[in-house]
Amino acid sequence: MPHEVRGVVARGKGEPVEVTTVVVPDPGPGEAVVRVLACGVCHTDLHYREGGIGDEYPYLLGHEAAGEVVEVGEGVTNVAPGDFVVLNWRAVCGSCRACRRGRPQYCFSTFNAARPMTLASGEPLSPALGIGAFAERTLVHSGQCTKVDRSVAPEVAGLLGCGVMAGLGAAINTGGVGRGDSVAVIGCGGVGDAAIAGARLAGATRIIGVDVDPRKLEWAREFGATDVLDAREGDVVERVRELTDGFGADVVIDAVGRPETWRQAFYARDLAGTVVLVGVPTPEMRVELPLLDVFSRGGALKSSWYGDCLPERDFPTLVDLHLQGRLPLERFVSERIGLDDVEAAFERMERGEVLRSVVLLG
Structure with missing residues (x-):
């Protein structure tokens, strides 16, 4: 059955974000529903709110996230319910010209979920970077889920989903x-x-x-x-x-x-x-x-582009290096906040007061 969860939505250019009800449908073929445990507040989310990336409002913001798979659709074999994953926006297709030449880190046709998440009214939402993780649950393509060692803190693991991996x-x-x-x-x-x-x-x-x-x-x-x-x-x-x-x-x-x-x-x-x-x-x-x-x-x-990363190769390796004490990912986390604090976190980010505010949902 579809899930009704709380999520952070940008309804119009420059408007303050709001926390509202988001309807997450059952996963279709190749898709997965993920219970979001933590999601970083990234400049890209602010760009979406400000109309700097597109005008396909309303946007479901958030993309730098880690969580637990709770449901999978038909044909999904790479993840299963209970897996701890970092979400990524490079779910490689395996068949575009870059993938065929052995360069999947440049994939030109990455996958996203086909079924839309919606507002309670039924209005479709545009998920940021095809993820939309400022929500208690989100629907993604299974290829956007990268399994990592679950002993890493979610607020640390999620940072690999965007900004930290890029750098x-x-x-x-x-x-x-x-x-x-x-x-x-x-x-x-x-x-x-x-x-x-x-x-x-x-x-x-x-x-x-x-x-x-x-x-x-x-x-x-x-x-x-x-x-x-x-x-x-x-x-x-x-x-x-x-x-x-x-x-x-x-x-x-x-x-x-x-x-x-x-x-x-x-x-x-x-x-x-x-x-x-x-x-x-x-x-x-x-x-x-x-x-x-x-x-x-x-x-x-x-x-x-995205640190020229291949998530299935790079995310587990970087998590392992962090757990070995060789990569201090925890230093990027300036503060831990709730969904209701995202708008204020944008303001602190613009003032240069934080490296990363991280929304905790788990």
Whole structure:
């Protein structure tokens, strides 16, 4: 039978979110109903509320989540009721051109649940990133469920579902950071600090955090930055070079996603170095560079989608590293809140007061 649960819904552009009744249908073929235990408050949810991603209101917000499978539909074999899972928005199809070429981390046709969740009135909801996890239960495609060790705290595990994975993957998967490398990360919020943690995990010897907020620079140190730079004090490019024997960093990660920060990343890297863009720009942003500079500096200019992750490969590995004490995921959790506190959490996030607010539902 369908479930009636509480969920956080954005009804219109810029309107405060509300907690209301959400109807979760029985799972269809290939689908699963998950009891959400914890869900992080991500900037992407705020973008949905503000109309920055689309206008398919009402949205059921929340996507950075962990929970327990309670029901599965026909044909589901990868998960079963009782499994502890992290939800992901890359349920690979296995048949698109990327999957056929052995690159499922770039899947162009990921799966979502086909049956809609609705308001009590019957009006269909658009789930954020195909997940909609600011709710006591949610309906997803079974491929969006990745089993992990259930001994990890749900509020920690759920962070891998989006922001933390994006940053870690930008360093390890996209940037290819290796032992002895120098790395600069521009923007030391949640994604940037995850990139710093990833660079440290990969064995980088010099990790430079760059931001304009002293509080965020202190966070960067806690996650492994060997040096921090306040971008308001002097030229970022020159200061990165000073810290890297005059050459520039091997890998520079732009976790902000603005033309000025991307240019800093481009010029702050060493010859044949790598730039990784993981911060999300807005549609009107443009970058202009001398083409000769692109040619003469060599290297690679990359964008990182979801940390170029493969959830079934990366989530269990990162959870294991956390349980071994090698990856301090718990430091990302600034506060634990309830469903009724999401709107206030958005405000704290915009003021830069938290790395992650996490909604606890279990």
